Amino acid sequence: MAFSPLVDELVESLRCLPGVGQKTAQRMAFHLLERGRSGGSRLSEALSSAMTGVRRCDSCQNFADTEICGICDNDARRNGTLCVVESPSDLLAIEQAGDYRGGYFVLMGHLSPIDGVGPEEIGIERLLARVISEGITELILATNPTVEGEATAHYIADRLDARDILITRLAHGIPVGGELGYVDGFTLTHAFRGRKPLSE
Amino acid sequence: MAFSPLVDELVESLRCLPGVGQKTAQRMAFHLLERGRSGGSRLSEALSSAMTGVRRCDSCQNFADTEICGICDNDARRNGTLCVVESPSDLLAIEQAGDYRGGYFVLMGHLSPIDGVGPEEIGIERLLARVISEGITELILATNPTVEGEATAHYIADRLDARDILITRLAHGIPVGGELGYVDGFTLTHAFRGRKPLSE
Numbered sequence: 091m092a093f094s095p096l097v098d099e100l101v102e103s104l105r106c107l108p109g110v111g112q113k114t115a116q117r118m119a120f121h122l123l124e125r126g127r128s129g130g131s132r133l134s135e136a137l138s139s140a141m142t143g144v145r146r147c148d149s150c151q152n153f154a155d156t157e158i159c160g161i162c163d164n165d166a167r168r169n170g171t172l173c174v175v176e177s178p179s180d181l182l183a184i185e186q187a188g189d190y191r192g193g194y195f196v197l198m199g200h201l202s203p204i205d206g207v208g209p210e211e212i213g214i215e216r217l218l219a220r221v222i223s224e225g226i227t228e229l230i231l232a233t234n235p236t237v238e239g240e241a242t243a244h245y246i247a248d249r250l251d252a253r254d255i256l257i258t259r260l261a262h263g264i265p266v267g268g269e270l271g272y273v274d275g276f277t278l279t280h281a282f283r284g285r286k287p288l289s290e
Numbered sequence: 291m292a293f294s295p296l297v298d299e300l301v302e303s304l305r306c307l308p309g310v311g312q313k314t315a316q317r318m319a320f321h322l323l324e325r326g327r328s329g330g331s332r333l334s335e336a337l338s339s340a341m342t343g344v345r346r347c348d349s350c351q352n353f354a355d356t357e358i359c360g361i362c363d364n365d366a367r368r369n370g371t372l373c374v375v376e377s378p379s380d381l382l383a384i385e386q387a388g389d390y391r392g393g394y395f396v397l398m399g400h401l402s403p404i405d406g407v408g409p410e411e412i413g414i415e416r417l418l419a420r421v422i423s424e425g426i427t428e429l430i431l432a433t434n435p436t437v438e439g440e441a442t443a444h445y446i447a448d449r450l451d452a453r454d455i456l457i458t459r460l461a462h463g464i465p466v467g468g469e470l471g472y473v474d475g476f477t478l479t480h481a482f483r484g485r486k487p488l489s490e
């Protein structure tokens with residue numbers, strides 16, 4: 091772009107966002123310059139504060155502003171259950187569902203030896219230490235139902251095998267509101283195997 | 291999000307970008323925090339500089355860092371032709387094609403009485419003054435082939451009717467590399483009417 095180095099730099103910088111290519115970055119830059127300067131300035135400040143201020147919670151590894159995040163710091167949520175998730179967005183989805191009131195541990199990934207991600211990288215030792223020190227009675231392994239997620243869940247379960255801790259995995263089945271005709275075979279098989287009496 | 295006000299604010303701010311909703315904003319925020327902190331900081335600075343530093347070129351109305359943009363300031367491009375476009379991205383597309391070497395005038399919109407956009411809002415008086423003062427010999431009306439774009443082009447042409455200036459519109463036809471079977475009827479009709487001898 092011959093007309094403005096500042097606009098060039100803005101377009102180039104916007105490309106660091108996931109899923110944003112050259113054309114989208116251009117559209118975003120022009121939108122902000124034409125109609126959203128106040129939004130753009132607010133975004134600039136939010137980015138700057140977050141990039142320097144956001145750290146990992148010492149207890150659950152999730153993003154936090156403080157040493158211990160709001161959830162870990164909440165006594166009411168130390169009820170002996172701990173839910174292990176792969177990412178902050180998984181935690182968020184569970185929080186938005188609103189039913190679960192225990193603690194979390196965020197792996198920030200999954201075991202993936204091919205990418206050099208072993209137990210150390212996703213904090214499994216820290217998780218095991220916490221399970222024991224806090225006297226956790228139920229560990230819910232809510233990693234994704236993918237090959238890596240399953241492997242991670244089994245690895246954690248194996249490491250805690252000798253201890254008297256209930257280890258659970260989220261139920262598979264038909265999504266609420268889903269249509270049977272569109273549900274894949276594996277899910278249907280799981281749903282059949284996990285069927286329950288109507289009176290329950 | 292209970293765990294971090296800084297992350298909340300970042301997600302909320304990212305939603306000022308066009309086409310970015312809650313889920314996409316979350317994904318962007320987590321991506322930057324996990325894997326792109328340096329990119330995030332760079333974006334923050336680029337936003338801040340652009341939001342305060344980018345202004346409109348006094349001559350062509352395009353975004354610029356200086357009073358007169360690089361294209362308007364280039365003597366070689368004052369060759370008597372002026373191309374009128376609706377937006378900076380249109381200008382950019384023409385520049386990237388690389389063939390046109392004249393000047394530009396960026397309307398930053400099109401006539402749209404229903405939205406309160408009249409000739410004054412898109413700088414038509416300034417355009418006419420420039421056409422006359424610079425002794426423009428050809429005015430290329432490259433507004434979009436939409437109802438508003440056509441109306442804007444006709445309005446400008448009418449205003450210059452009495453003067454001895456060649457006023458042109460970009461050719462309609464089959465896109466290079468396009469397949470005939472997928473071209474719409476209007477475009478095909480234009481392509482037929484605009485057909486040329488093979489030897490040209």
